[in-house]
Amino acid sequence: MITSGLQHVAAMYAGVVAVPLVIGAAAQLGPADTTLLMAASLFTAGIATLLQTLGIWKVGARLPFVNGVSFGGVAAMTAIIAAEGGESGLPVIFGSVIVAGLLAFVVSSWFCKLVRFFPPVVTGSVITLIGLSLMPVAFGWIADGAGGADGAPAGNIGLAAVALVITLAVRRYARGFLQSIAILFGLVSGTLIAVPLGMADFSGLGEAGLVGFPTPFHFGAPQFSLPAIVSMCVVMLVIMMESTADMIALGRIVDKPADEKVIAAGLRADALGSAVAPVFNGFAASAFAQNVGLVAMSKVRSRYVVAVGGGILVLLGLCPVAAALVSAVPLPVLGGVGLVLFGTIAVSGIQTLVQAGLDKGENALIVAVTLGVGLAPEMAHGFYERFPDSATTILDSGISTGCILAVLLNLLFNHMGARKEASPPPDGGATVPHQAAAAPLH
Template sequence: MAAGPETGPETGPVAGRKHPVDERLPPGRTFTSGLQHVAAMYAGVVAPPMIVGPAVGLDARDTAFLVGASLFTAGMATLLQTLGLWKIGARLPFVNGVSFAGVTPMIAIGKERGADGVAVIFGAIIVAGLLGFVLTPYFSKLVRFFPPVVTGTVITLIGVSLLPVAFTWSGGGDAAAADHGSIRNVAMAALTLVIVLALRKLLRGFLQQIAILLGLVAGTVIAIPLGMTSADAIEDAALAGFPAPFHFGAPQFEIAAVISMCVVMLVCMTESTADMLALGKIVERPADERTIRAGLRADTLGSAVSPLFNGFMCSAFAQNIGLVAMTGVRSRFVVAAGGGILVLLGLCPVLASVIALVPLPVLGGAGIVLFGSVAASGIQTLATAALEKGENALIVAAALGIGLIPIAAPDFYRAFPEDLMVVLDSGISTGCVMAVVLNLVFNHLGPKRRSQAEPAEPAPAPSVTVR
C-alpha cells in the first residue's frame, strides 16, 4: 500500500518526505522503542495461556510451552501486520497478540480435557480464522458507518475498558492472592507512575520517547531488594526451544466449539476495526476501507495459522496504541522490531523469562498512563464529532453507557445465556455495536436525517503526544 505524504501537525503535507509511519529510525532507536512495545504487551500475551493451560488440565511444563508458542505466534502476526504481504497487513504500527475475548469460551471447550481439549480449541480457531478471512472484504465495508461520533466513542471505551487491567496489575495481578491490593503493591505502582511522568517531564528527545521503558526498568530495579521479583523463571527456563507444530496432537473439529470461536472471531474483528480507526487518527493516516480490509486479513490469517504452532487467536492490542500516542513514535518498523523480539522470546525461553522479571505492580503503574492515553485520544476525536448536531450527543451517551456496563457492573448479565457472554462481557463490542446502530438510525435513515450526518472525511483528531 502506498504511503501518503507526510502531514505535519502545523505545516500540513511535506512534499518529497516519507510519512512518519514509513520512516526507518536508526537501529538503536528502533530496537529500544520496539522493546518498549514488548514490555507494554508482554503480560497481555502470556496471561491467556497461563490461564487456559491449567484450566484445561495441562501441567506446568505444557503451560510454559503454550506461553512460548503464544509469544512466537504473536510476533509472527505482528510482523505480518506491520510489514505486510501482498494485500495482507495494515502496514501501520499495529501490534497483534493473544485475544482475551477467547479465554472464557476456550476454558469451556477444553475444561479438564488436557491435550485433547487443546486440540479441539485449536481446530475451532483454525475454522474461525479461515471464516473471518473470507468475510473480511464484506466486514471492512462497514467503515463508512464509523464517523467521529462512533470512532471517538469506541476509542474512549477501549481506553476505559483497559484501565481495570492496569488497576488489577497494580494490585498484584491475582485478585485471589492474600497480598492483592496491599500497600506495598499499590505504592510500587504509584512510584512507577510518578517515575514515568517525571521522566516525560524532565527528559528530551529520544530518552523522553522511551520514558515508559525507562520507568519499567527503574521500577523493577527498585522492586528487586523488596523481594517483589523472582529469578525462578530464569533458572528453570531452557536456552532454546521451538514451538513444534501439533505439539498437542492434530487439531480436532467439534461443531459447538467451532461456533463458539467463530463468535469470538467476529468480536475480535469488531475490536480490531475500532483499534485501526483509533491508530489511524493518532498517526495521522486515517484507516480507510482498504487499510481495514488488509489489517483484518492479517488478524484472521494469523489466527488461522497460529494453532499450527500451538498459539491462540490473534487480535489487536489496544495498549500499544496508547504507547504510540504517548511517545509520538509512529514508525511501523519500530513495532515490527517488537514483533521480531517476540519471535526471539518464543524461541528462547531464557530471554522471555527475563522480561517476566517486571513485577505486575510496576507494569500496572505504567499501564495507567498507557491506557489513559487511549481514552484521551477518544475524547479528542469526540471533540471533532459535531455533538451539537442532531442526536450525536445522545448517540455518545447511550453507547458509552452500554459499553461501561461490563466494567461498572460485571455481574449485570449473569442471568443471560453463557454463549452470549462472549459479546456481552466486552464493553468495546457492545458499545461499538450500539454506536453504529444509533448512528445509522439517527444520521442515515430517512431524508431528514441525512443532512445531520457528519462529513465523510472529517479532519483527523490531534495526537495525544505530550511534548
C-alpha cells in the first residue's frame, strides 16, 4: 500500500507544486513565502484526497480518486494579482476561492444533472485553452526574467533543453514506476546539472524547518471582490466539469459505475476541499486525471491505497524543507519540463475534441471562436486595458471567458432550435470520460 501510494504521489507531485510556483512568481514572493505556498498546496491536496477516498457523510466519491491544485485557476489568479498588485492580490484570491468553493458545494447535487450541457466540444475546448494559455508561463520561466528585447540567455535555453530531453528520454526508455515519474526525474536531473553551473540557489533550505504547520491566513484575512468571485466561480465550473468526467471514467475502470449520487458526493469533496484550502494558504482543488490513468495501468484499484497517498501528501505539507527543495529548482529547468506538462494539457483537450465530432453541426465553429477569444489576453497583452478594472479581472482570464463562451455557443448551436440534421448526438457528459486516462496534468 505504501509503495503504490508513493507512486500516486510521484505521478502528481510536479503538478501540485507547479501552481504555487506560478502564483509565487506572479506575486513576486520571496523563496520563504513561495515555499509556504507549496507546502500548503501539498497539505490541502492530501486533505482533499482523503475526503474523496474515505468520505465523510455525503462528501467523497469513495473511489481511488486523487485531488490536488487545479491548473484551471492559474490564469484567473494571475489576472487578480495583476489587478491588485503583487502580494496584496493573494487575500483577494483566497476570498474568491472560499466563496466559489462554498457555492459549488451547495449546487453539487444539481450540477450532476446538467452534465448534458457540457459535451466534449465544450470540455475539450476549455481544456485545450487551459494548456495553450499556460504555455507563455513555461517560456517566461526559461527566460527567467531576463527576456525582452535581447531574448532569453543562451544558458537558460540550454538548461531548459537538457531538462526537456531528460524528461522525454525517461518517458521513452524507462518502464514502470520510473516512467511514471519522468517529470519529477527531469526536474531533479536538471537541478543537479545546474548546480556546478552556478544556476541553482539552495539558500531557501536554511530558512525552512523540518516540521511546520501551515499558518492559517499567512498573507492576511481573505478579501471579497465581486469580479474576482465571478471569475473564480467560472473556474469552479470548469473544475466540476473535469471532475465529473474523471469520476465516470474511474468508475468504469474499477467496475463501480459513478451514478448521480456518486458524482454529487465527489463534487462536494472537490468543493469542500477548495473552500477549506485558502484557510491554509492553498488553492482550488480538482481531480488529477493522470492518476486515473495510473489506476488503469497499475490495476491497483483500492481506494485505500490512494488514501495512503493522501496521507503522504499531508506529511509532505507538514515538512517545509521538502517544499523548499522544490523551490530551489532553477526556473529554466521548470520551463523545460513545463513545456511537457502544459503541452500535455492541451493535447488531452484535443483528444477530447476528437470525440466531439468536429464535422458535426457547428462544433468546429464553437471551438474556433472559443480558442480565439480565450487566447486574446495571452496573444495581445493589454487587450482589455481600456475596460473597467472590474471587467478586466474576468476578461484577462481567457479560460473564464472561453468557458462561458463555449457553454453559450453550444447552447445556441446544439440546443436552442438546432437543426436536427446538423446537431451532434446527445452525447452529454456521459461521453466525456474517455478522455480521462490522458486528461490534464493539473
